[in-house]
Amino acid sequence: MLAILVAVIVVLLFGFIWNKTRSRLTHIPGPNGIPIAGNGLEITSTFKLVTKLHEWMEKYGDIFKINLFGEEIVVVGGILIGEMLVTKGSDFAGRPKIPAWEKLEGNEVHLVLRDYDPKLRFIRKLVHKGLRQYGEGMDKIEVITVTEIAKCLDKIETLNGADFDPFTYIHHAISQVMNTMVTGEAVPDGHPMLNKAxxxxxxxxxxxxxxxxxxxxxxxxxxxxxxxxxxxxxxxxDFFIEHWRSYEGTYDKENMRGLYDVIYKAYLESETDEEGVKISYNNVKYLMFELYGAGIITTHKTIYAFFHMMVTHPELQKRIQAQIDDVIGSERTPTTADKHKLPLLEATIHETLRYISHAPFALPHETKRETSLGGFTLPNKTQVWPLISANHHNPEYFKDPMSFNPDRFLENDGSLSPANSRKMLTPFGAGTRNCVGEVFARTRLFLFTASLLQRFTLLQPTEGKLNVLDPKSEDHLKKLPCICPNYKIRAIPR
Structure with a gap:
């Protein structure tokens, strides 16, 4: 106990000193805090953090600062997010250090939380190279995705309309797509990889x-x-890393099976970029872990929410199914070529991403040099959080934002609204550090939802009833990325 007490005192004193030496943002408005803790004691949970950030933005405007135990953070919303991520993307491309995460990944971060340095640029190029191996138009990715979706829907059909929670079915299907992307093959049903994910x-x-x-x-x-x-x-x-390492024994540089082979090849052959940067074996192992998780977690949560929305908005479900019937029918499988012919489904995917805002704020950014935002000067190494959900739920940008209404993304003639009209919708980020797998994720979202509604009508369970999901509730904001609470529904073959 004494050791813990001493550590607490040291941390508090350190926080106090840090608070005094890092007060560089006195010109930016923000909530008053208390000595040492700043505003830290007001955000003791993820729900409270997101809720307070929204409250403070309403009070102070689209740019304000908070203090978390000595760390001054600038929070931005509105058009300033575009200025930050796109117009001045290189100024804000850094990442602050998160020591706890670095310790998990071999005292280094490899992609998502890595600072924007030459190695990160090289890693992103390698990831894009790995994705390109699947062909222009993502044809091979589409085949992989459709195969796993069909297996998933076949399993749901065996339930014969009984109440079920689709969580595991969706998760296993998305995991199998990622397994195939990483190693070139899915794992057998029942493999520990699936539940371990x-x-x-x-x-x-x-x-x-x-x-x-x-x-x-x-x-x-x-x-x-x-x-x-x-x-x-x-x-x-370690379990996942050891599984992927087992493929090194059958590695063939003339036959790239998946992303792991592409990154492993770059390591073995000491590939470099124009700045002479190389990747380490640690990069190979942990980069794959980051990519694998990023490829599953948010896509799964979005599809899980989509199931829920179809049950609680049955008339919308019927409208989408009617469009699918007209364009695709029931005999052939949906393809990405159908996307532009199914504007209501595309609009509903956009609306799901907006409504649930699974990542309420983007991962912390850090300025790479002294810069400005919204008329305020920001010193080098200032931590900045883009509050994405503040835009997604702002009536200035989306009328009646707490209403689930895909028609907001449609023109009067029923066509999808142009991309430039959706600039305030940024679920995958934007600019220099946008999600490296955005196109891949959007492909899976479309193919899964189109295939689902082609084959099934989703209904309320026989016991109980689903209520409309509240994206501002504590249940929804309990974790990051956000996920709606578990539920049961019925899926009736059409």
Whole structure:
């Protein structure tokens, strides 16, 4: 106990000193805090964090600052997000250090949380190279995705209309797509990889419930409180890495099977970019872990919410099905070529992403040099959070934002509204650090939802009733990325 007490005092004193030395943003408005903790004690959960950020933005406007145990953070919304991510993307392309995460990944971060340095640029090029191997127009990715979706829907059909929770069915299907993308093959049904991916997803969500994860000054407390979960998270990570490493024994540089081979080849052959940057074996292992998780977690949550929305909006479901029947019929499988012919489905996917805002704020950015935003000067190494959900739920940009209404993305003639009219919709980020797998994710979202509604009508369960999802509720905002609470429905073959 004495050691813990001493550590607490040291951290608090350090926070106080840091607070004094880092007050560089006095010219930016924001909520008053208390000594040492700043505003940290007001955001003791993910739900409270998101809720308070929204409250403060309504009070102070599209740019304000908060203080979390000595770390000053600028939060932005509105058109300033576009200025930050696109117009001045290179100025804001950095990432602040999150020590707890670095320790999980071999004392280095490899893609999502990596600072925008030459190695990150090289890694992103390698990932794009790995995706390009699947052909122009993502033809091979489409085949892989459609195959796994069909298996998933076949399993749902065997339920014969009984009540079920689609969580695991969707998760396994998306995981199998990623398994094939990484190694060139899906794993057999019942393989430990599938349920281990769900464990990983659950752990990721549980860790995200503690906002101190994002506060370097609170690293000691986060590690102390979450030590058991962090140890188990490392075990899960090692499980996946060892599975992928088993493919190294059959590696053939003339036959690239998946993303792992592409990254592994770059390591073996000491490939470099124009700046002479190379990747390490640690990069090979942990980069794949980041890509795999990113390819599952948000896509799964969006499709899971889509199922829910179809049940609670049955008239919308009928309208989409009528369009699918007219364009595709029931004999052939939907393809990406059908996207522009199914504007209502595309609009509904956009609306799902807007409504649930699974990532309420983008991952923390950091300025790479002194710059400005919204008329305020920001020093080098200023941490900045784009509050995406503040835009998505802002009536200035989306009329009646808490109403689920895909028609907002349609023209009067029923066609999809042009992309430039949706600039305030940024579920995948934008600019220099936009999601590297955005096109891949959108392809899976379309193919899964089109195939689902072609084959099934989704209905309320026989017991109980689903209520409309509330994206501002504590249940929804409990974890990051957000996911609607578990539910049961029925799927009736058409």
């Amino acid at each position: 769900i464990e990983w997803d659950r752990l990721d969500g549980e860790i995200s419930q503690d906002p101190t994860f994002l506060m370097p000054a609170m690293e000691f407390f986060f590690t102390l409180i979450r030590v058991g979960k962090l140890r188990y998270y490392t075990d899960v990570m």
